[in-house]
Amino acid sequence: MGFLAGAFAIAGAVGASIPLIIHLLNRERARRLVFSTIRFIQMSHQTNVQRHRLKRLLLLLMRILMLLLLGFAFARPFFAQDPATAPELGGVRNAVIILDTSYSMQYEGVFERAKKEAINRLDGLDSADAAALILSADKVRQVLPLETEHSHIRTVIENAETTNYTTDYLDAIQTADEILKGISIGQKQIFLVGDLQKSGWENFLETDRLSPDVDIEFVNIGEEQPNNQAITDINVPPVVLIEQKDTELVARVHNFSTERIENLNVNLYIDERKADTMEVDIEPEDSTDAAFNLQVDLQSESAHTGWVEIEDDALEIDNRYYFTVQSMQSIKVHCVNGEKKRSDIDDETFFLTRALKDVGDEGAPIDYTESVTIPSEAALQRYDVLILANVKQFSTVEAERIKTFVNSGGGLIITLGDQIDSSVYQQHFGGADNPLLPCTLMQAVGDPIGKPEFKVIASVDYKHPIFVPFSNPNHGDFGKGRFYRYYQTAATADATAIASYDDGNPALLEKVYGNGRVLCYTSSIDREWNDLPIHGVFLPFLHESVKYLALKQAGKVPDYRVGDALEYIGSRDGAGKEVAVFNPDKKETRLELNEQGNLYFGATQNPGIYSVHRSGETTHYDVVNVDTAESDITPRDPEELTSLLVGSTEADRTPTEITPEVRQEYREDVEKNQGISMYLLLAVFALAVGEMFLANRV
Template sequence: MSLLTPWFLAGLGLLSIPIIIHLTHRQRSRVTVFPSLMFLRKLPFKTMNRRRIRHPLLFALRCIAVILLALAFSRPFFDTVAEMEAGSARDVVILLDVSASLGYEGRWDAALDSARAVLDGLGEGDRVAVATFDERARERVPLTLDLVAARDALADLATTDLGTRLEGGIQLAERILSESEDRTREVVLVSDFQRTGWEDGGRVRLPDGVALRAASVAPEEGANVALAEAAVRAAGDGRVRLLARLANMGDAAVEGLPVSLEIAGRTVATIPVDMPPRGAGTAVFDDLALPEGRSRGRLTIPEDGLAIDNAFRFVAVPEAGLRTLILENNRRASDGSLFLERALEIGDAPRIETSRTPATGLDAGALSSADFAILNDADLADAGRAGRLREWVSDGGGLLIVLGRDASMNRWSDAGLELLGAAPGSLVDAADGRRLSSLDYDHPVFELFSGPRSGDFSGARFDRFWSLDPGEGTVVVARFDSGEPALFEHSVGEGRVLVWTSTLDRYWNDLALQPVFLPFVHRLALHATGYREPERWIEAGGVLELAALVGTGGAGVAGVGGVTELAGDEAEWVLVDPDGDRQPVDVGEGPTWIEFPRAGFYQVALRDDAGRAITVAVNPPITESDLTPVATERVVEAVAGVAPTAAGAAGENGAAADEETVPRRAELWWVLLVLAGVVLAVESVLANRWTRQRPVSGLAGA
């Protein structure tokens, strides 16, 4: 029998209290002096130790109750490990972590040694299964008596480039043992117990009757530096700036760590970076001239304990940016679009280039080169101009209509009102000022401002705005405190139209003076155009659709574009992995998804046309770089329902693989509590009966 909380046994020391009282208490007489007796013979007064226990049964019952309560709070249980070790037939599942973090400084060898030690401890008649897990769990060897097959399976295993998900491994072990009957069942979990792999693990639990042994190979000091991200920003004149972000996962500061940048296989520059403990750092590569088209880029740092995150791969391609055309009112001063223009030109993610043109002179040629158009305080009285705008939006353009004093709603043509998405409205002159009070923070425009201290729109005061009644199919995104729409949108063909019912300068409101103005205008541009910053890399284990790769370049790829025929004899695609091995891509009638399980550069290419190769950059998940382990006791208690008892197992080179054993067991604390209650009840009945018969003084019936 073992105890979960043995320190509660200190309560047994309370047994000494009644014993001490009974054996040390003396009854003393109180002497009163009478003067008239002062000449009589003085008699000595004797005291004696009160050593006799008058009711030993009551004393014993009370002591037994104290003992039972102390034992109950210490949580005793019967351990079944001894029975397992005695040679009873067992079904054992070796559950081995093969995620990327196991590549840290020989931890993989220690994990294999722990698994082999389990095989060495199996007896005659015991069966074993081998299963592995990273982000997914796999059964390598089903339950078998063939220990040689299990050893061969362990010899063929290697770590992957994927993340950790302990929950999936536990669920697989449960399914394997569900087929076991009339045998002792046990799971041996060998892992480094990364905290990032156990975030949702508390939801899994082994069934009753299944024991759990957890062998941890977590490093004592998980110092590690990882390359986390590469971001390319336009710097003007066709040159770019590259930002390399690093994460220091250790408890010691890092100084002067060299970060090298390679483009198309050539080292461009090396920059030293300092990082605080458990902090981040950035290496900035300025004024870079990237090669024409798309090329491979790679960031590297010197090797440390975990080599897999010391290189970061990406597709090097300049940021295309957004081209914005501001359609101005001819009657307004030249500074009517000043705030809009300055706000859009600040920032480089993406870089937004602006140009102005009079709204009355709008033609199809001016729109053809624009991604985003702003009709700033101008009307659409001319049906031809409205038709050209509508045709451009229908082809995928993004339009922002800003209504001001010269919008002249009563002059708009029917084509213009259809593009506006609302009937002609009236001008509201709010002398007391209006505020924005109802914002849809789930909408992409305001999603950026949903967090705490991310921006406040309530400080802006609106003195004038147009009151419009949006038509069917429009979505109101923001309202004033009086209920009128401030921002609404609707779709036109493949494009999107946003309508702002006040000005975006200082004439009708002071929003342009608020800190939220610049990011707000940027979000309007990005949402109207449907812009998404290109992802130049994906995580290992990710999938991409072949049509997206071929047609648009896709996420994390350097594509050729323009290829639409995916099936048939003329378009046989192959996947070339980082080692150069080729395998065919099965192209069916529906979407064709390609998985990228390892870190490195892949190529998706036509079988007989190397010029149509599409490069995909793949990196390990950054979560694998954080080696901080979760407490093993927390895992095994959550999975097995009780706290573990500690043992030890030796790994390679003397490295210790801490092992926790948690058998499924019956606990006795509730039985002891019931017995303690029964004893106290009997003691109370006897004490009351004997007290009525003869007064009892002192503790415990003394």
């Protein structure tokens, strides 16, 4: 036993002698006189005298105990081990076990070995040792705090399962270090049980070392010579048109082993049916492409899902790669004519209409319609591209309708002219944090009447998909068109000028808006401000612009990975309506669309095909794949990792010392936790009550 304030214990012992001294001083010795006549009375009263004497002795004992216990209570007693062997001062370990649950641990037999090694480390601890557990992957982490009850940790380890996420050892090790920082004294140990693959250490910096008093042991349970192949990427056109009869899908297959792979079967599945198969040979640590003829039903406009897979190996999760493709019979284009004329030749869309309706044998099929008003929201959903041709004005509601159309994936072409009121466009489409317009409209310059001067398109980005077909000689010259009048504009920060006049002013600007894109043509689409429509480059330029917007947006497939939130873009009229989301296991989740008619679904723990079903609407599909950076399971050297985390010399380590301050802190903590003083005070109180009761009867 120890005391935090030993002087009070001494004072209590001294005080306990006071009742005894008083008792001895007050004791009187009576003279014995024998009277024969009272011996019978003495014999009858002897029993009462003995009982009275016993009560007085008991009362004396209670008073002695009261003073003694009171002194001990103020002395703050405690029972503790020697500091050199105390668990809190290094006599036992505080261990954190990190168990890797990333998908590379699904390699045949690896995770079962990992769980056994983790349990062995747990069993190696004494009963007084404290342990914590971290189940680690990229985006999933379960943490059990430090405790001396190991059975719960054992149960969690035995029931642990791998995830489909990648490895992030940095997050797990930093979490373990934070747990051990809460221990002011004692041995601190981290056990990392995993395959130690290289990709899990890419985020480490020199400053990410462990605390100086923390040790780490790496338990490498990975294969020395892993044999793994994976499909790392797929190149598939997001949209297939009728005229694209020989569309190619290319799957990239990588061999992560050190041996050559021959006659590896690669299979293509479309709409859950096997469509094609081929064999490939792959050199060690190399990739090869498997090219398939994409055969989908072009007679109907619908979304198709599929996957490419290779034959099973020791790690199966990365053997399949999912994709979606949209089949289209035609590109649906709607134009709002801002300057309708009785005479066709003078009409704003005269040349535009004829260019888009004349697709020839090589061009993409275009379903062209026209109106003089902005279509309704329901009508807009049927179109792939909307053209605003010299439209003078529109209401706030119509402007919001157009923004929603583009944000949900539609393509928008804005052409300017003499009907344009720049203030209207700036009010509805510009000036915000994320304006729809790719530029600020300043002023129209030039003279389209006298035509004394003109500008030409002198700068074109031939790497842009619209202009790639014109990059070779004799494939179209934009410099032949004369521009007598155009709008001076200033591109916004997130917009790009992909064609410019010879004075540097933009001729064509592009901006990404939500899931859609906007093109702004700064002159007119007819011959009123320029003569480009009469040149041969005009028709293919319009076709490429429409095709770029339609195919770029209609087939813009997000590259979702396991754990990413899926985004469903709807319309405002669907706000609050219920949809059903099915995961790859066909498990249904019912959710409500938000006030914009959109939906975010985050439960994507498994790779595969996810579908969103809404009454009266076509089914929406998204695919989720694993991150194949995890497929390379080549490990890092444990010695190299130890040097990375704890330093290479003993000078980098700081041993734990039991200083007088640490000893005192330990004693105070033990006394506080045991609370013996409180029990002693309660005993004093009980004795005081008993003493008062007994004293009244003596």
